[in-house]
Amino acid sequence: MKCTTRLTLTAATTCLFPIATVLAADPAAVADIVDRQIKPLMEEYDIPGMAVAVTVDGEEYFFNHGVASLDAQTPVTEDTVFEIGSVSKIFTSMLGTHADTVGKLSLNDHPGEYLPELDGSPLDRATLLNFATYTAGNLPLQFPDTVGSDAEVSSYYAQFEPDTAPGAHRRYSNPSIGLFGHITALAMEGEFADLIQETLFDPLGLESSFIEVPEEAMERYAWGYNSENEPIRVNPGVLDGEAYGVKSSAADLIRLVQAHIQPEGLDETMRRTIEGTQIGYFKIGEMVQGLGWEQYPYPIALDRLLAGNSATMAMEVNAATELTPPLVPSEPRLFNKTGSTGGFGAYVAFVPEANVGVVMLANKNYPNPARVTAGHAILAELTD
Numbered sequence: 001m002k003c004t005t006r007l008t009l010t011a012a013t014t015c016l017f018p019i020a021t022v023l024a025a026d027p028a029a030v031a032d033i034v035d036r037q038i039k040p041l042m043e044e045y046d047i048p049g050m051a052v053a054v055t056v057d058g059e060e061y062f063f064n065h066g067v068a069s070l071d072a073q074t075p076v077t078e079d080t081v082f083e084i085g086s087v088s089k090i091f092t093s094m095l096g097t098h099a100d101t102v103g104k105l106s107l108n109d110h111p112g113e114y115l116p117e118l119d120g121s122p123l124d125r126a127t128l129l130n131f132a133t134y135t136a137g138n139l140p141l142q143f144p145d146t147v148g149s150d151a152e153v154s155s156y157y158a159q160f161e162p163d164t165a166p167g168a169h170r171r172y173s174n175p176s177i178g179l180f181g182h183i184t185a186l187a188m189e190g191e192f193a194d195l196i197q198e199t200l201f202d203p204l205g206l207e208s209s210f211i212e213v214p215e216e217a218m219e220r221y222a223w224g225y226n227s228e229n230e231p232i233r234v235n236p237g238v239l240d241g242e243a244y245g246v247k248s249s250a251a252d253l254i255r256l257v258q259a260h261i262q263p264e265g266l267d268e269t270m271r272r273t274i275e276g277t278q279i280g281y282f283k284i285g286e287m288v289q290g291l292g293w294e295q296y297p298y299p300i301a302l303d304r305l306l307a308g309n310s311a312t313m314a315m316e317v318n319a320a321t322e323l324t325p326p327l328v329p330s331e332p333r334l335f336n337k338t339g340s341t342g343g344f345g346a347y348v349a350f351v352p353e354a355n356v357g358v359v360m361l362a363n364k365n366y367p368n369p370a371r372v373t374a375g376h377a378i379l380a381e382l383t384d
Helices: 021-025 027-045 085-101 128-132 150-159 174-187 192-201 215-220 250-261 268-277 302-308 311-315 368-382
Strands: 002-006 012-016 049-056 059-069 280-284 287-290 294-297 321-327 333-341 344-351 356-362
Touching: 027 049, 027 059, 027 368, 049 250, 049 368, 059 250, 085 128, 085 174, 085 192, 085 268, 085 333, 085 344, 128 174, 150 174, 174 192, 250 268, 250 344, 250 356, 294 302, 302 311, 302 368, 333 368, 344 368, 356 368
Parallel strands: none
Antiparallel strands: 002 012, 049 059, 049 356, 280 287, 280 321, 287 294, 294 333, 333 344, 344 356
């Protein structure tokens, strides 16, 4: 194991896992690792198409399977646009860390400083960091069906009564991260979708990433499929862009992963933006919640990774322990995020110290444990 100093918000010495040179030199070896996980997965869950991307020691590999449309039989490519569901929260979090980096907001601010209707409300006791980490007082997973207009959204937040103190519990929540993204856009004095495009997509060269897919990219936009293999796409919703509305490709997301693995070559603002999302703020079981990314010590046993990505974590209230000071990674860590819409399923995971990462995009919403198991196996073999 080789040790090196990795540039982070506070420089720390870390140890790099050895990567077998045959993997970096032989695409067939990487393909074998990926295919042994992805092909059975597609067959078991009747997935029409998957785009998988892997980065190994700075080299990118793409493995495309099946079709983006059952009707048209359009082959999946690394540039096929998939709905990535809650992986979108990574971009929302990056926009927030960018705003913090350039002084547009502080994660210690309270929402009432930006939304007068929340000034002095029960939710105003929480900070923007609490909203970004789902620890603001147990906001639910989704907005109630009765909340649809801007006025209804404002009233919902103003009247919400937290049932726990900020920071005491984590409850995974679209309204929580949605408010964080909305306030970030207000602080930056722009529209959320425009800011994501101008601040993140364009500078990082993400040419197939959108909140609203433009007409010229629609032919690359895959159809998602429900359990009956009926074609579906995500419906508009309240604060959807902030919580689950990004559409992207395997090529773009592996580029994003590579930027997170090696941010040192980026300009200072982007480097600090990325490093800000890799800081851990709350510990829930063995999972550490940061801004967007969820992280674990690496190597990690599969059962522990599955526990951190379980329905219990996604659907229930869990006790949280605030990390003081926040965790700036100084030892090998695995970062991951799942995402789903009605017809799509995504998983992204990477280990910076091992210089490896994987992106898995499917046009069917198949179970998270199956995604995590496959992703864990791929990373384990790449770091063996």
